[in-house]
Amino acid sequence: MKSYQGEQSIHMVGRAWQIRIMLKQWQNQWGPEATIADILSTKRLNKHANFHHN
Numbered sequence: 001m002k003s004y005q006g007e008q009s010i011h012m013v014g015r016a017w018q019i020r021i022m023l024k025q026w027q028n029q030w031g032p033e034a035t036i037a038d039i040l041s042t043k044r045l046n047k048h049a050n051f052h053h054n
Helices: 016-030 036-053
Strands: 002-005 010-013
Touching (some): 010 016, 010 036, 016 036
């Protein structure tokens, strides 16, 4: 399975069962109420925080 993350999107290419597993892992990590937009904004904030701390 391949996934591509942009600033405002996530693209997953793979079998349905692979994508379900990935989404389930995200749900376990981020919580059942988190949306893709929440995950993207958090990753974007973390990316900028890590960049400024290096």
